[in-house]
Amino acid sequence: MSTHTDAADAPLTVLGGGPAGLATGFYARQQGLDVRLFEAADAVGGNARTLRMGPFRYDTGAHRFHDKNASVTADVKALLGDDLRRIDAPSQICWRGRRIDFPLAPYNLLRSLPVSLLAQISWEQLSIPRVSDDADHFREMALQSYGPTLAELFLLNYTEKLWGADATELSPRVAGDRLEGLDLTTFLLEAFGGTTDKARHLDGSFYYPRHGYGQIAEATADALGRDRIHTGAQITGLSHDGTRIRRVTINDATPVEVERVVSTLPLTLVARLLEPSLPDALRAVADSMRFRHLRLVVLGLDRPRLTPNASLYFPDRAVPFTRLYEPTNRSPDMAPDDQTVVVLERPCHPGSDAWEQSDAALRTQAVTLLTEQGLLDEDEEVVASTHHAVPFAYPILEVGTEEKAERLTSSLERFENLHLLGRSATFTYTHVHTLYARARRLAQHLSSAPQPA
Numbered sequence: 001m002s003t004h005t006d007a008a009d010a011p012l013t014v015l016g017g018g019p020a021g022l023a024t025g026f027y028a029r030q031q032g033l034d035v036r037l038f039e040a041a042d043a044v045g046g047n048a049r050t051l052r053m054g055p056f057r058y059d060t061g062a063h064r065f066h067d068k069n070a071s072v073t074a075d076v077k078a079l080l081g082d083d084l085r086r087i088d089a090p091s092q093i094c095w096r097g098r099r100i101d102f103p104l105a106p107y108n109l110l111r112s113l114p115v116s117l118l119a120q121i122s123w124e125q126l127s128i129p130r131v132s133d134d135a136d137h138f139r140e141m142a143l144q145s146y147g148p149t150l151a152e153l154f155l156l157n158y159t160e161k162l163w164g165a166d167a168t169e170l171s172p173r174v175a176g177d178r179l180e181g182l183d184l185t186t187f188l189l190e191a192f193g194g195t196t197d198k199a200r201h202l203d204g205s206f207y208y209p210r211h212g213y214g215q216i217a218e219a220t221a222d223a224l225g226r227d228r229i230h231t232g233a234q235i236t237g238l239s240h241d242g243t244r245i246r247r248v249t250i251n252d253a254t255p256v257e258v259e260r261v262v263s264t265l266p267l268t269l270v271a272r273l274l275e276p277s278l279p280d281a282l283r284a285v286a287d288s289m290r291f292r293h294l295r296l297v298v299l300g301l302d303r304p305r306l307t308p309n310a311s312l313y314f315p316d317r318a319v320p321f322t323r324l325y326e327p328t329n330r331s332p333d334m335a336p337d338d339q340t341v342v343v344l345e346r347p348c349h350p351g352s353d354a355w356e357q358s359d360a361a362l363r364t365q366a367v368t369l370l371t372e373q374g375l376l377d378e379d380e381e382v383v384a385s386t387h388h389a390v391p392f393a394y395p396i397l398e399v400g401t402e403e404k405a406e407r408l409t410s411s412l413e414r415f416e417n418l419h420l421l422g423r424s425a426t427f428t429y430t431h432v433h434t435l436y437a438r439a440r441r442l443a444q445h446l447s448s449a450p451q452p453a
């Protein structure tokens with residue numbers, strides 16, 4: 001690895017090889033820019049990778065490619081060709097032995113819930129204020145938008161388990177776009193007229209690559225050029241002169257001079273890596289921002305399928321897992337014929353009992369849950385199992401976090417050659433298609449902007 005580069009021909013330096021970093025490099029190459037990318041891990045893909053367990057494949061958490069940006073979809077289709085397929089697989093909630101469509105669809109609720117509960121929910125739908133746009137926290141938003149009964153049954157319990165925080169401490173933004181089907185019009189239309197397209201296909205239709213979600217990252221890395229990607233290269237320092245990033249340090253050993261830098265590393269990490277360091281007050285802000293981590297239990301099963309679903313959700317607080325997904329319902333190529341693979345997600349705070357719990361104990365909890373739910377007959381069906389940790393899975397959007405992220409990002413704006421892009425990099429709840437769209441805009445901007453002197 002060279003330690004010195006002439007400013008004139010210096011490449012664009014991209015930090016991190018997850019979707020945001022790879023997309024930045026890919027679009028920058030399309031704009032004719034020279035690129036080099038540094039990734040700490042030994043493989044690219046970040047939190048959107050596909051891993052192997054013998055003949056089984058699974059992703060680092062349940063992923064789907066959303067068709068929400070036509071030109072990004074076209075770019076990803078061009079990268080993957082026929083391997084990118086449209087999938088129709090609905091998701092469901094496991095609730096007191098019943099299965100309810102997710103996201104919550106009024107028509108399905110009407111068929112699945114007892115009449116007394118339905119009457120209560122219907123009354124609340126007509127009487128709640130629906131002024132959630134200015135809610136101070138997630139609890140207020142859920143109560144105002146869905147009424148206390150629906151909120152308590154399905155939203156508050158699941159949300160608190162996923163994020164590991166009280167719903168009054170969470171920003172309304174943690175909902176993402178998951179709850180958008182339950183508006184009053186849809187509810188009334190369905191209550192009196194039957195299911196609508198909006199509810200039926202809210203979450204069940206998406207794109208998914210034949211060999212797993214990580215194929216998107218791998219194809220993007222191929223198009224960017226593998227020789228431009230340096231894996232096993234952890235950024236351990238970011239030296240600056242007050243207005244520009246001058247140097248990055250790789251693996252505590254190798255200084256590399258830089259011109260323009262795109263960082264997709266967690267915002268809080270960038271705040272800690274700067275040399276000279278940020279003022280104490282800003283470092284304290286970074287220290288107070290938290291990420292939720294995930295543990296995955298992966299089970300290979302000697303049967304063709306466990307569920308017909310893309311994902312199954314467990315809102316019940318007593319169940320340690322939030323979600324199960326079955327990769328074979330996204331692509332049959334994820335397991336051998338007549339076998340399947342399932343992954344259970346266990347959100348944790350680092351250092352907590354759940355994070356420290358042994359793999360064997362977590363596996364037992366997973367098998368017990370599947371047996372109790374009537375999904376699995378016996379442990380003998382499990383022919384393979386493994387575990388995987390996904391640190392920094394979700395930036396925890398607590399009340400006030402947006403302002404903290406804003407303070408940090410604006411303090412970094414004084415570095416004229418530093419650009420931030422990515423989920424953890426901007427501390428926002430963004431998806432892959434959005435990151436690709438932003439990466440393309442940034443690459444266009446960088447190719448047209450003059451190099452800073």
Ligand SMILES: Cc1cc2nc3c(=O)[nH]c(=O)nc-3n(C[C@H](O)[C@H](O)[C@H](O)COP(=O)(O)OP(=O)(O)OC[C@H]3O[C@@H](n4cnc5c(N)ncnc54)[C@H](O)[C@@H]3O)c2cc1C
Pocket residue numbers: 015016017018019020021038039040041044045046047048060061062063064065066233234235236264265266269294390392393394421422423424425430431432433435
């Ligand atoms: C369980 C789960 C399910 C999800 N489902 C979906 C979905 O269905 N659809 C969707 O669009 N999105 C989904 N997402 C979100 C998606 O995974 C993220 O938006 C995406 O991975 C963010 O990409 P990124 O490049 O910003 O960050 P990351 O994927 O986190 O990549 C950051 C990269 O930086 C590297 N890095 C970190 N520190 C250093 C360092 N010091 N030096 C060098 N490299 C470093 C990391 O190793 C990593 O490779 C899901 C996420 C999770 C956790």
